[in-house]
Amino acid sequence: MIWELVRIELFKVFRKPRTFIAFVAITMIVALIQMGFYVDGESYIQFGMNALSENFDIQGKVLNGYLLAYIILQTLLVHVPLLIALVAGDMISGEANMGTLRLLVTKPVSRGQLVSAKFIASSVYTILLLIWMAIWALFVSMLVFGTDDMIIMKSEVVTQVLKQDVMWRYFAAFGFAALAMITVAALAFFLSIFAENSIGPIITCMSIIIVFTILNTLNLPLFNAVKPYLFTSHMLGWKGFFDVKVNANNEQIVGSVENLPAIMKSAGILVFHIVGFWIASIIVFRKKDIMS
Amino acid sequence: MEVMIRVENLSKRFGTFQAVNNLSFTVNQGDVYGFLGQNGAGKSTTIRMLLSLIRPDIGSIQMLGHDLRTHRTEIMRSTGAVIEKPDLYSYLSAEDNLRIFSRLSGIKPVKERIMAKLEMVGLLERAGSKVKTFSQGMKQRLAIAVALVHDPKLIILDEPTNGLDPQGIADIRKLIISLSRDHGKTVLVSSHLLSEMEQMATRMIIIDRGEKVVEGEMKELLDPSLSNKPVRSLEEYFLSLTSK
Numbered sequence: 001m002i003w004e005l006v007r008i009e010l011f012k013v014f015r016k017p018r019t020f021i022a023f024v025a026i027t028m029i030v031a032l033i034q035m036g037f038y039v040d041g042e043s044y045i046q047f048g049m050n051a052l053s054e055n056f057d058i059q060g061k062v063l064n065g066y067l068l069a070y071i072i073l074q075t076l077l078v079h080v081p082l083l084i085a086l087v088a089g090d091m092i093s094g095e096a097n098m099g100t101l102r103l104l105v106t107k108p109v110s111r112g113q114l115v116s117a118k119f120i121a122s123s124v125y126t127i128l129l130l131i132w133m134a135i136w137a138l139f140v141s142m143l144v145f146g147t148d149d150m151i152i153m154k155s156e157v158v159t160q161v162l163k164q165d166v167m168w169r170y171f172a173a174f175g176f177a178a179l180a181m182i183t184v185a186a187l188a189f190f191l192s193i194f195a196e197n198s199i200g201p202i203i204t205c206m207s208i209i210i211v212f213t214i215l216n217t218l219n220l221p222l223f224n225a226v227k228p229y230l231f232t233s234h235m236l237g238w239k240g241f242f243d244v245k246v247n248a249n250n251e252q253i254v255g256s257v258e259n260l261p262a263i264m265k266s267a268g269i270l271v272f273h274i275v276g277f278w279i280a281s282i283i284v285f286r287k288k289d290i291m292s
Numbered sequence: 293m294e295v296m297i298r299v300e301n302l303s304k305r306f307g308t309f310q311a312v313n314n315l316s317f318t319v320n321q322g323d324v325y326g327f328l329g330q331n332g333a334g335k336s337t338t339i340r341m342l343l344s345l346i347r348p349d350i351g352s353i354q355m356l357g358h359d360l361r362t363h364r365t366e367i368m369r370s371t372g373a374v375i376e377k378p379d380l381y382s383y384l385s386a387e388d389n390l391r392i393f394s395r396l397s398g399i400k401p402v403k404e405r406i407m408a409k410l411e412m413v414g415l416l417e418r419a420g421s422k423v424k425t426f427s428q429g430m431k432q433r434l435a436i437a438v439a440l441v442h443d444p445k446l447i448i449l450d451e452p453t454n455g456l457d458p459q460g461i462a463d464i465r466k467l468i469i470s471l472s473r474d475h476g477k478t479v480l481v482s483s484h485l486l487s488e489m490e491q492m493a494t495r496m497i498i499i500d501r502g503e504k505v506v507e508g509e510m511k512e513l514l515d516p517s518l519s520n521k522p523v524r525s526l527e528e529y530f531l532s533l534t535s536k
Contacts, residue, residue, distance in 0.1 A: 008395055008396065016383060098381070102343075102345050103379070106345065106371070106375070107368060107397055108369040109365070110365065289346035291345075
């Protein structure tokens with residue numbers, strides 16, 4: 001029965017015009033970034049490479065599809081939570097607002113099944129959004145800008161990832177990003193149980209993310225104690241897949257990740273949040289009086 | 293005669309407001325059971341408890357021979373409902389709405405069955421139209437089709453004639469009578485339209501401030517020879533009991 005319910009929920013989600021706002025927004029933003037880099041990208045990259053050029057002989061195509069996908073991911077994943085919350089925050093509250101929640105609850109399915117189906121549907125939506133983003137940010141960038149080794153400049157280090165070692169890292173990074181975004185979806189979904197219109201859960205979800213992100217950036221002892229437990233501290237863990245291990249000769253080890261345990265720990269904390277919000281949603285909804 | 297609903301000592305309080313107080317009543321198979329009361333008397337709260345939308349504080353509800361707390365799923369499989377406003381998925385067509393609620397009721401959404409229900413409520417020609425283009429009356433009729441789509445034994449209708457024109461009200465009245473008389477369904481219906489209720493209900497209850505005032509056969513309650521009051525109509529009877 002649960003899969004039948006998930007099918008029904010997905011049918012409803014993809015019949016709502018608001019569902020496609022996120023897909024259109026991502027397409028437009030990615031296309032704009034790609035257009036910008038197509039026109040002015042070389043000078044932009046050259047500016048960043050100036051310091052490196054003094055010490056290294058850099059050959060090949062630095063501005064390639066892989067680097068652009070990294071830049072897009074880094075820029076976009078900060079804003080995608082809003083697009084996720086737009087749908088996940090509407091899953092229960094939207095039904096309450098429409099008045100259909102009371103009709104749903106009178107059907108011969110348990111409230112736990114109903115909540116689980118809706119949660120799975122919002123997770124599927126999130127994953128589809130990430131796949132859409134991968135198609136545009138990675139594959140279209142590869143088509144337009146070509147491929148080569150990937151050079152990532154961070155504040156203190158420069159990482160070079162060999163061309164043949166990049167693709168699997170992107171699959172892993174998008175997988176991790178999906179986990180991070182499902183955490184956002186789970187939070188928005190949980191909040192939607194308490195509301196009778198979707199504005200409240202969407203704004204509250206974004207406010208929580210903003211507050212947690214601010215706490216992350218403040219280096220104060222009071223906040224440092226809680227930082228490891230905030231899901232926002234782990235949402236950018238996907239970047240870890242682009243840190244490559246080196247051997248004693250300072251040569252890259254193809255297929256390696258510098259700090260895999262840290263990535264796995266972050267993934268574990270995100271999964272813990274997802275399961276926590278899911279179970280909490282079921283418990284709250286089972287006890288809730290439907291007054292809408 | 294099989295008892296379809298048996299409510300005993302039901303109470304529900306919201307904060308300091310006692311919405312339903314020690315309410316007991318029985319609905320038998322084949323009844324068109326009128327559920328009457330002033331605004332705020334506790335009708336909708338009681339109906340929501342029957343449909344497990346809200347939990348009673350005290351009391352028991354037996355429906356279709358089962359306890360609602362322990363057999364909710366089985367009971368809801370054989371129950372259809374329209375609850376106050378006829379809110380459906382406005383961005384979907386009438387047919388899609390029926391398909392969804394058919395699946396949710398555990399019934400395969402067979403086209404013929406769906407079209408038959410739409411025809412029953414006079415919406416066959418608008419099967420493919422989005423619900424947001426419907427008038428209030430059309431939405432009300434579609435909500436009734438949704439309540440009937442899985443062929444339930446028990447139908448609970450909370451204000452089913454809200455927003456309908458006189459013709460629509462007459463059509464719903466005929467439909468309710470037909471559901472009981474021709475198809476053996478049991479219908480619990482709440483309405484403010486006392487003249488309509490008088491024409492279709494076989495038994496009724498009147499509640500006031502969450503408590504039962506009277507329950508019984510419609511004919512007997514309105515029979516002047518059996519009453520110590522010179523009752524002429526349900527409206528007079530209702531007002532004599534509730535407008536204190």
